[in-house]
Amino acid sequence: MNAYVTNTSNTHQGSDSLYKPAHTTILTPELMVQIDSILERFAKDPTRLVGMLLDIQDITPKQYLPKEIAVYVGEKLDLPLSRVYDVISFYEALSDVPRADIVIQFCDSVVCKVVGSRRLKEALEGILDIKTGETTKDGKYHLEAAPCFGACDISPAIRVNGVVYGPLKTEEDVRDALARYEKGGEARA
Amino acid sequence: MKDIQLTIDHKTIQVPEGTTVLEAAKKVAVNIPHLCYHPDQEIKANCRICVVEVKGSRKLSAACSTRVWEGMEVLTNTRKVRDMQRGILELMLANHNQDCLKCHRNGNCELQDLCERFNISRTHLEDAVDALPLDNTNPSLVRDSSKCIKCGRCVEACQNVQEVHVLTHSHRSTRFNIAPAYEMPLEDTLCVFCGQCAAVCPTGAIVEKDDTDLVWEAIEDPSKHVIVQVAPAVRVALGDAFGLPKGEIVTGKTVAALRRLGFDQVFDTNFTADLTIMEESHELLSRLSQLSKGEKPVLPMVTSCSPGWINYIEGVYDDLLDHLSTCKSPQQMFGALSKTYYAELKGLAPSDIFTVSVMPCTAKKYEAARPEMTSGGVREVDAVLTTRELARMIGSAGIEFAEIEEETFDTPFGIGSGAGAIFGATGGVTEAALRTAYEVVTGEELLSLEFKEVRGLEGIKEAEVAIGDEVVLRVAVANGLSNAKTLMLQIRRGESPYHFIEIMACPGGCLGGGGQPIRSTNDVREKRMDALYKIDEAQPIRKSHKNPDVLKLYETWLGEPLGHKSHELLHTHYHSRGK
Ligand code: SF4
Ligand code: SF4
Ligand code: SF4
Ligand code: FES
Ligand code: FES
Numbered sequence: 001m002n003a004y005v006t007n008t009s010n011t012h013q014g015s016d017s018l019y020k021p022a023h024t025t026i027l028t029p030e031l032m033v034q035i036d037s038i039l040e041r042f043a044k045d046p047t048r049l050v051g052m053l054l055d056i057q058d059i060t061p062k063q064y065l066p067k068e069i070a071v072y073v074g075e076k077l078d079l080p081l082s083r084v085y086d087v088i089s090f091y092e093a094l095s096d097v098p099r100a101d102i103v104i105q106f107c108d109s110v111v112c113k114v115v116g117s118r119r120l121k122e123a124l125e126g127i128l129d130i131k132t133g134e135t136t137k138d139g140k141y142h143l144e145a146a147p148c149f150g151a152c153d154i155s156p157a158i159r160v161n162g163v164v165y166g167p168l169k170t171e172e173d174v175r176d177a178l179a180r181y182e183k184g185g186e187a188r189a
Numbered sequence: 190m191k192d193i194q195l196t197i198d199h200k201t202i203q204v205p206e207g208t209t210v211l212e213a214a215k216k217v218a219v220n221i222p223h224l225c226y227h228p229d230q231e232i233k234a235n236c237r238i239c240v241v242e243v244k245g246s247r248k249l250s251a252a253c254s255t256r257v258w259e260g261m262e263v264l265t266n267t268r269k270v271r272d273m274q275r276g277i278l279e280l281m282l283a284n285h286n287q288d289c290l291k292c293h294r295n296g297n298c299e300l301q302d303l304c305e306r307f308n309i310s311r312t313h314l315e316d317a318v319d320a321l322p323l324d325n326t327n328p329s330l331v332r333d334s335s336k337c338i339k340c341g342r343c344v345e346a347c348q349n350v351q352e353v354h355v356l357t358h359s360h361r362s363t364r365f366n367i368a369p370a371y372e373m374p375l376e377d378t379l380c381v382f383c384g385q386c387a388a389v390c391p392t393g394a395i396v397e398k399d400d401t402d403l404v405w406e407a408i409e410d411p412s413k414h415v416i417v418q419v420a421p422a423v424r425v426a427l428g429d430a431f432g433l434p435k436g437e438i439v440t441g442k443t444v445a446a447l448r449r450l451g452f453d454q455v456f457d458t459n460f461t462a463d464l465t466i467m468e469e470s471h472e473l474l475s476r477l478s479q480l481s482k483g484e485k486p487v488l489p490m491v492t493s494c495s496p497g498w499i500n501y502i503e504g505v506y507d508d509l510l511d512h513l514s515t516c517k518s519p520q521q522m523f524g525a526l527s528k529t530y531y532a533e534l535k536g537l538a539p540s541d542i543f544t545v546s547v548m549p550c551t552a553k554k555y556e557a558a559r560p561e562m563t564s565g566g567v568r569e570v571d572a573v574l575t576t577r578e579l580a581r582m583i584g585s586a587g588i589e590f591a592e593i594e595e596e597t598f599d600t601p602f603g604i605g606s607g608a609g610a611i612f613g614a615t616g617g618v619t620e621a622a623l624r625t626a627y628e629v630v631t632g633e634e635l636l637s638l639e640f641k642e643v644r645g646l647e648g649i650k651e652a653e654v655a656i657g658d659e660v661v662l663r664v665a666v667a668n669g670l671s672n673a674k675t676l677m678l679q680i681r682r683g684e685s686p687y688h689f690i691e692i693m694a695c696p697g698g699c700l701g702g703g704g705q706p707i708r709s710t711n712d713v714r715e716k717r718m719d720a721l722y723k724i725d726e727a728q729p730i731r732k733s734h735k736n737p738d739v740l741k742l743y744e745t746w747l748g749e750p751l752g753h754k755s756h757e758l759l760h761t762h763y764h765s766r767g768k
Contacts, residue, residue, distance in 0.1 A: 067371045080354030081378075085370030089359040096371060 026061060027068045034059050035069070039076055046077050049087055053094055058162035062098035063142065070096075093146065100135045100142035102181070104128075105159045109148035112155040116169070120156045121145070123171040127178070195261035210252040210263055211239055219265050222274055222303050224391050225340040226253040229711050231349065233341050238277050238303070241265045249273055275307050282309065286318045286335035292393040293581075297707050299391035300338060321366065324374045328558040329382035329398055329551040332368075332375065337394035339367055343386035350696060352671035353501065355380045379504040379766070381670070383497035383694045384551030384575075384703020397551050397575045397704055401582050404572050407543040408451040414535070415543045416454040417447050418523045418602070421462060422549040422613030422699035423576050425720040429706040429713070430580035431590040436716025438724060441595020446583045447547075448596060457598045458546065459605020461519040461526070462612040462621070464742070465494060466733035468759055469516045469618075470626040471750040473689055477660065487511045489665075489680065489687040492618055494518040496556035497694025497703075499763065501670050506677045507765035512690075515760040519612065520546050520553055521562050523602065524569025525758040530746055532565060534601070539565035545572045547579050549613070549702030552694065564758055575704025601738055607725030608733045614718045615668035615698035616643035616650060619691040623654055623662070624732045631657040638731055644722070646697055646714060648672040651687075664689045669696040 038055045042048045056073065057065050070084045077084075088094045106112070106120050125131055128141050135142040149164065151157035157166030158177060165177035191206045197217050204213045209232070214221050225236040234254035241252045244262035249270060252263075264270070281300065289295045304310070320335035344367060347356040355369050355378045369378045387395040407415050419440075428437040447455045469492070476486040493499060493514045502509060517525065523546065528539040535542075546553065556562065557570040574582070583590055597603065608624055611617030620640045627635045642652035643666045650666040665687045667673045673692045679685045695701045697714035700721065709717075730736055747754050 067373075070370065080348075081370045082348070082354045082357035086357045086359055089364075090361055 063103040064095040064098050101140050103142045105146035108145040111152040115155050117156045123174045193257045195257050197263045210255045221252045230345045281338050293396045294393035326374050327376040329554045332395050336392050342389040346385040346389050381497045381500035382552040382555045388703045400572045401578050413543040417452045417545040418456045418458045420458045420548045421610050425717040426705045435713045436720040438720050442593050445593045445596040454599045456602035457605045458519050459609030460602040461523040462609035463733035463736040463739045465519045466621045467750045469514050470622045489690045491690045495694045497552035498692045504766040510763045517761050522759050525564040528565035539567045543571045547574050549699045549705045551703045604738045606736045607728035607731035610724040613699045614721045615693050616666045619643045625734045663687045666691045668693045
């Protein structure tokens with residue numbers, strides 16, 4: 001039996017965007033302007049590609065880096081698309097496939113750990129009914145751990161689509177933060 | 190450089206400092222298994238199949254990346270080494286679609302060879318192959334991830350040799366893959382279809398798109414008049430596939446084998462290479478004469494016969510398309526004539542003629558399929574076979590290639606000059622063009638025909654050639670697309686000092702093409718190159734404009750070079766491929 005035949009449709013996760021044209025309208029003129037300013041902020045230095053991509057991902061709907069954005073960044077930095085993709089696919093924190101409408105990250109770096117990011121993690125997993133690294137069935141929420149995002153002063157903190165909330169000590173605090181995000185994203189505590 | 194003394198499997202040898210254990214072992218006739226290692230590439234050291242034991246070290250070392258040291262004692266064949274190697278192979282096979290019997294690389298596969306060597310047949314491990322879908326939507330290449338062992342040789346070819354940067358590593362751990370960005374099919378990328386990835390792949394994970402069935406069908410079809418042309422670089426490479434010495438000239442055997450296969454007529458692409466030179470050198474001279482009149486022609490003029498190169502410039506340097514010669518390649522000139530001049534000559538409808546070409550190149554398949562490549566209302570070249578595919582056809586017809594008696598090409602496309610022959614080597618087109626341009630301009634006979642400065646495997650070569658008393662022609666020759674890039678950037682910056690640039694997409698030119706028999710290393714390329722110049726030397730006619738059949742074609746049918754008919758049939762236009 002040819003094992004391959006049975007496997008053609010059963011590809012690994014992540015390839016579901018395969019062969020589909022990238023002409024969605026993610027890269028809007030507004031997003032382009034924002035991306036440009038991020039690139040400027042990093043002085044278009046190709047050695048800081050990961051940092052740029054992280055920031056761009058944060059402002060992209062569904063928190064990922066689709067082909068059209070990778071192409072755009074590659075052209076601006078004079079890097080081949082394959083190089084940009086190599087980086088995107090290599091780092092856990094970068095995604096080449098749509099994640100969720102709302103990506104929730106909790107910080108698992110030192111300061112937050114000390115003040116209780118573990119409880120935060122458990123609370124989030126409980127509220128969303130998923131494990132860290134997973135997406136809710138309806139595709140709305142994605143939960144992941146992230147290294148320090150500079151909210152140590154209000155730790156333990158979470159970041160919801162790039163908007164930071166903290167300190168979140170109890171499950172109530174967490175629910176409250178999520179509700180506030182959905183109401184209009186007012187940041188901080 | 191200092192010599193180092195070491196022992197390999199108890200044999201004492203001396204090798205220059207810096208040699209790797211793998212290379213040193215070759216000197217004592219030991220072939221250490223390897224997969225990611227390739228003699229022409231950078232060291233990657235990712236497959237670990239090349240492990241050896243080094244005395245004093247508890248861990249096994251990778252022979253391809255470990256350099257020798259004084260007094261080193263290497264053992265390549267211990268129990269520990271063999272167990273490790275077997276283990277690695279079994280793991281590879283566990284995620285390998287083992288359909289050897291149906292695989293193009295059956296009998297010529299480095300993975301299969303190793304399995305045979307280690308006496309591994311089908312593994313007991315579950316054959317759940319986790320792979321990307323087959324990529325077979327382009328006319329040139331088929332990528333089958335289910336046979337990829339992730340050695341990275343293709344990535345090296347695509348990124349560092351060609352600098353096209355299509356193939357890349359992506360993801361990590363279990364999802365680690367070799368593919369274009371976003372797992373796009375090659376067709377949606379800037380892939381130029383040069384096939385250099387296929388040429389270095391140890392397995393059947395990247396192969397040429399097989400068109401042999403199409404050709405067999407045409408041969409079987411009684412309503413078709415099936416003709417074939419053979420490119421210059423094929424005749425110094427096809428023998429490889431049948432175990433003949435590398436670089437052996439097998440022109441006559443190739444012709445004979447094609448007749449046995451059933452082709453109605455067997456022609457020589459060298460003929461249309463001569464025709465290309467007639468058109469291209471006149472095009473150059475016309476641009477130069479504009480220059481002497483104080484006009485501003487587009488210079489340097491850049492050759493257009495390498496379809497991988499055309500795909501590249503259309504994709505990446507589309508602002509420089511005016512620099513290209515408008516000449517079609519010899520393959521397409523042949524195709525155009527076959528459906529017009531030849532059809533008239535034979536009294537056949539163009540649609541009844543099936544034109545096949547045998548090429549060292551996978552990009553030729555793409556070129557033949559271009560919509561603009563039609564003449565007489567039909568496609569100019571109906572099918573393109575790479576050297577490898579022809580070898581398969583010959584093999585499956587049971588022809589004993591090494592034994593077959595030589596035969597000669599048919600007329601009217603059977604005579605090729607020495608200049609046409611060297612088209613197959615980097616620098617050959619330039620040399621051929623210079624031979625003709627010199628004599629056309631000066632009206633004098635060129636005494637020394639050989640332009641040695643433009644010969645050889647070096648990436649970029651330059652020469653200055655005095656043509657008559659007034660003109661000094663500055664030429665540059667590049668092979669491999671990374672070198673083409675250098676020359677194009679120079680043009681873009683307005684700093685190109687040349688009048689004429691020859692570019693071949695593949696290292697060494699067509700003789701190193703992506704459709705040549707597997708294992709075309711640089712050593713082999715050199716042998717093929719020598720053979721092509723030998724063919725040139727032995728030819729009674731060594732200049733394109735002295736090819737009697739080419740002259741007859743102009744006199745009786747085509748008119749003048751760059752004339753009306755030429756323009757219609759032998760020239761083309763280019764477009765940006767975008768992204
Ligand atoms: S790539 Fe080699 S081992 Fe794999 S199926 Fe083809 S011939 Fe067999
Ligand atoms: S054919 Fe050439 S350009 Fe295309 S993937 Fe292979 S090496 Fe790269
Ligand atoms: S496609 Fe071939 S050359 Fe490329 S990584 Fe896979 S096995 Fe190696
Ligand atoms: S350690 Fe958590 S935000 Fe800095
Ligand atoms: S050949 Fe040495 S690690 Fe692959």
